[in-house]
Amino acid sequence: MTETAQRDEQAAEEDRGAGLRERRLAAHRSARRVFARFGFHRTLRERLAVLAEADGVHDLDQLSDVYGDGVVEALETKVAGLLGTEAAAFFPTGTMAQQVALRCWAGRTGNPAVALHALSHPEVHERNAFSEVGGLRTLRLTSEPRLPTAAEVRDFEEPFGALMLELPLRDAGFVLPAWEELTEVVQAARDRDAVVHFDGARLWESTVHFGRPLEEIAGLADSVYVSFYKSLEAFGGAALAGPGELVEEAKAWRHRYGGMVFQQFPTVLSALVGLDRELPRLPEYVLHARVVAAALREGFAAAGVPWARVHPEVPHTHDFQVWLPYEPDVLGEVAVRTAEETGVMLFGSAWDRGGPGLALTEVHLRAAGMEWTAEEVKAAVAEFVARLPEQVS
Known part of the structure; x- marks a missing residue:
């Protein structure tokens, strides 16, 4: 491959990545079920509304x-x-x-x-x-x-x-x-x-x-x-x-x-x-993250996905990693497409390469994630796995 062709391929890859990110953010924003809704995903108007809540925590006069x-x-x-x-x-x-x-x-x-x-x-x-x-x-x-x-x-x-x-x-x-x-x-x-x-x-x-x-x-x-x-x-x-x-x-x-x-x-x-x-709620987020992590682990095992890992197995905080034996671009596309088609976003963060044939993502649990039951997590895993390509042994 010539140097020009390599640059063109790199630019095309960056464009695909940017397009997937835009789709992921749009899918996350419109999804009816997510594990976390972060402030930086919201509009300026929505963010400014946070300041109206400050009336009870400081003298605004x-x-x-x-x-x-x-x-x-x-x-x-x-x-x-x-x-x-x-x-x-x-x-x-x-x-x-x-x-x-x-x-x-x-x-x-x-x-x-x-x-x-x-x-x-x-x-x-x-x-x-x-x-x-x-x-x-x-x-x-x-x-x-x-x-x-x-x-x-x-x-x-x-x-x-x-x-x-x-x-x-x-x-x-x-x-x-x-x-x-x-x-x-x-x-x-x-x-x-x-x-x-x-x-x-x-x-x-x-x-x-x-x-x-x-x-x-x-x-x-x-x-x-x-x-x-x-x-x-x-x-x-x-x-x-x-x-x-x-x-x-x-x-x-x-x-x-x-x-x-x-x-x-x-x-x-x-x-x-x-x-x-938020500070008073963090302990309950951590405890529920453990419920979600266990359900993810059980869901992937039931779906027959080889070498699926939740790390740490019992999360130390309300954030943890999930590792799967696929390429990052495959998992990123399936995560977004599943959210677009079902309104349920299981993985809202990007997937990164974790090694040959392995990818990892971060799962963050906040107030929105408190609504999920273990059975709902397992059902969402089944929907996600159903869209993954078959692995060649």
């Missing part, structure tokens, strides 16, 4: 914020209280919050090396921001689809100033360690005189798995980052929580990084709504 005062400070105080920290600072993005946190710690420890997992968000999704922007150096403790162990932390051959743990580890399947394992990992870092930072973008939903309140979980770390949109359905935004002195320094760096936004009240109000409405 208060003056709007200017450079981080007023309602922004109210959110920061609330987050610090929930996580049991001395203070918290609002950031427009988690990428910025974590860069700032870890460069502040590097200044205190005198060591810019950050030990983390190879699948952690900064390594996979942030274009080397830690090193390119923050002047930090990352050390990969492991690439296994689990959190680092205490032995891996204790025996790592290079010194590091900070250990960063993503809880849960999204790209490994939203996995969490056992509570005892987590405390041992934290202690192993302490024994090396390293500080511990939690990438807690989805920490909010970890309480069921750990069997501990948020304050106790966050209390293991020296600093914690949390997101407001990944589980709480806010417009965006993040917070860095920790000791008062660290947070004050982080606010100075927030300004230097361009995060001193003139007015932030729409995002902040949506975060307060999420803390009020």
